[in-house]
Amino acid sequence: xxxxxxxxxxxxxxxxxxxxxxxxxxxxxxxxxxxxxxxxxxxxxxxxxxxxxxxxxxxxxxxxxxxxxxxxxxxxxxxxxxxxxxxxxxxxxxxxxxxxxxxxxxxxxxxxxxxxxxxxxxxxxxxxxxxxxxxxxxxxxxxxxxxxxxxxxxxxxxxxxxx
Numbered sequence: 001x002x003x004x005x006x007x008x009x010x011x012x013x014x015x016x017x018x019x020x021x022x023x024x025x026x027x028x029x030x031x032x033x034x035x036x037x038x039x040x041x042x043x044x045x046x047x048x049x050x051x052x053x054x055x056x057x058x059x060x061x062x063x064x065x066x067x068x069x070x071x072x073x074x075x076x077x078x079x080x081x082x083x084x085x086x087x088x089x090x091x092x093x094x095x096x097x098x099x100x101x102x103x104x105x106x107x108x109x110x111x112x113x114x115x116x117x118x119x120x121x122x123x124x125x126x127x128x129x130x131x132x133x134x135x136x137x138x139x140x141x142x143x144x145x146x147x148x149x150x151x152x153x154x155x156x157x158x159x160x161x162x163x
Contacts (some may be wrong), residue, residue: 075113
């Protein structure tokens, strides 16, 4: 796991198994760890919380692109589910019925894949975050965390405390 992979990641977290990948910078992930995980009393501005920190590990995550084969599989699964639902409610869904409806199964699967892709990616303008892989990690020392947090959140340090 390289520094390049860390720097090029899409999301960062202090958790190895993050369920929500919402931090776009290492600083934001560390801030969340400090602010929302009990290290910092929100009314305190003395920097005392740094006494509790030795090192902070930040994990870098990269989106896995949804490829053409994935979209094809999604369309085929949706077409199969539609066929089963139709069979359950209205009888057999066979080639004869499909031809009368002007639908061909491969075309239906392809059309459904395109519909899913268009809606899930917001008309292609946004990659969904469904699958990510951890590509790197970096350990920050207490001094690095302090420098980073002083830059990001100077209000946390209005009262100086000797550490």
